[in-house]
Amino acid sequence: MIPLNYYLALSAILFSIGVVGVLARRNAIIVFMSIELMLNSVNLTLVAFSAYLGNATGQMFVFFVLTVAAAEAAVGLAIIIALFRNKMTVNIDEINIMKW
């Protein structure tokens, strides 16, 4: 049987990979994917805890995270398409007219 800590370590690694993506990549879509990666790793933690505690509440949380992720994907992609239409780029360093 796999100990709980293995699942937790795996999700920690996935989360860190997602953090690298958000910090180091400059393409808006990749940043977006990295955020989904982080959400997935958190979901994995919740499901692991739920399974090892024998309590389904963790799975309920995952459903709400999924809802938020879906909403975020829809709005985020709409923003990216609108940005591309106006600026012809999805590089978040070039989108800087709000910078002072």
Place this chain on the structure above:
Amino acid sequence: MEILISLIKILVVMLVLLTCVAYLVLVERRVSAFIQNRIGPNRVGYKGLLQPVADVLKLFIKEDIVPKLANKPLHRLAPIIAIVVSLSTIAVVPFGDKINLFGYEIKLQIASVNIGILYVLALTGLGVYGIAIAGWASNNKYSLLGGLRSCAQIISYELSMGISIIGVILVTSTLQLDKIVEFQHGWRWLILLQPIGFITFFVAIFAETNRLPFDLPEAEPELVGGYHTEYTGLKFGLFFLAEYANMITGSAIVVTLYLGGWQFPYLQSSGLPEFWTSIIQVGTFAAKVGAVLLFMVIIRWTVPRFRYDQLMDLGWKFMLPLSIANVIVTAFIIYLFE
């Protein structure tokens, strides 16, 4: 032994499915010829019965062309994704009850998953990938347009498909396909209990399989060949195969969910030997699927294609509200009766 039986089941189902695909193409060509007052392929073999073999042979020996500026790995991967997705849906479809062969009791279904109906939905969602990737990787504007259209179409109609399935789940209160078929014994076919759900689901199946009147991803007059413009030889053959396999699995699911699956009314009480009952049940399933397929073929050659905005309007402004209304009415009736 269990594993061996499963392997044999998979092998038999795949062989039957692929043969059916080959002959479905022939049936389609003959029926279209009949509708258009032509003769159709009748030269290879008796009345053209060997035509599929000749077609496959032709596809095998054609040159395989990859466009110079295409993304080669993805161009290669796309037909594989399409075919894998369309062949794996059949795994949860029950095509009979149980059969006793050589002393083993065999369940006539490859995998009885307790959330089978959601598995079907998830796989139809995956069907988008093959087409979208093919369209993008070909680096051809017609292909890309075809791919994007297909994405939008499948996503839009998946909604009304999923919501019509909720009606089925409400009535049968199970997510397992074989239990849904068991529910429909006698004349309790779900098409009688869920007529509106059946219509929305069936229309959605047409859209998911990219059949006329919804074949916009490959509308020839506008988009040349759509997403498979840049595919030749065996890769084109794989797309073709995937499309027809999707048709077969789609109609198998329509039969399972709404037309009683393998149920033959009053067969259980007729006192036939068990073995023959099983054979008749499988035969019933095959006959029902064949009838649905024939209906799909006839529709293709009699109804003209929708315009793209009409397709979207139909999906979002008519089918989706209709299926939601169906769920609400069904839930209300079930609430009143309990």
Place this chain on the structure above:
Amino acid sequence: MSLIDILFYFFATIAVVSASIVVFSRNIIYSAFSLLFTFFAVAGLYVLLNADFLAITQLLIYVGGILVLMLFGVMLTHKVVSVDMKTGTLKILPAALITSMIAGTLIGIFTVTDWRVAPLQTGDPIPTAKGIGEMFMTTWLLPFEVASVILLIALIGAAIIARREKEAK
């Protein structure tokens, strides 16, 4: 090593490798593709954790919905042969530093804490769909309703943002 152990390592390897490709690949379409494999691997891990309904929901929502949207985004903003297809990585050193700190902290906390673990059930896993449905309709009814409102708002918002503004006549 039992079958479940092997499957765990298999899915874990796929998840980590494909997640790294998502983040470090220079070609955005390969990133989108390996994200597909990450989602599949995580769904597989859910199955190992007896969350079958959640696994299929993961496939339905992430693979069938969110990733298709992302692929749309990639396909609409990038061509096969274009320069900005290859997006560079910047500031790799500070990012690596912060990340290793986060990873270290997380793993440290995970290993140090003594998690309360219930005795695992043996035998065949029970289907989770029924229990989840009941919890949605009883304990978690309000969050469930709020979630549907969020989805509706997101739907309307996305349609408004992405729509091309009507040109002045």
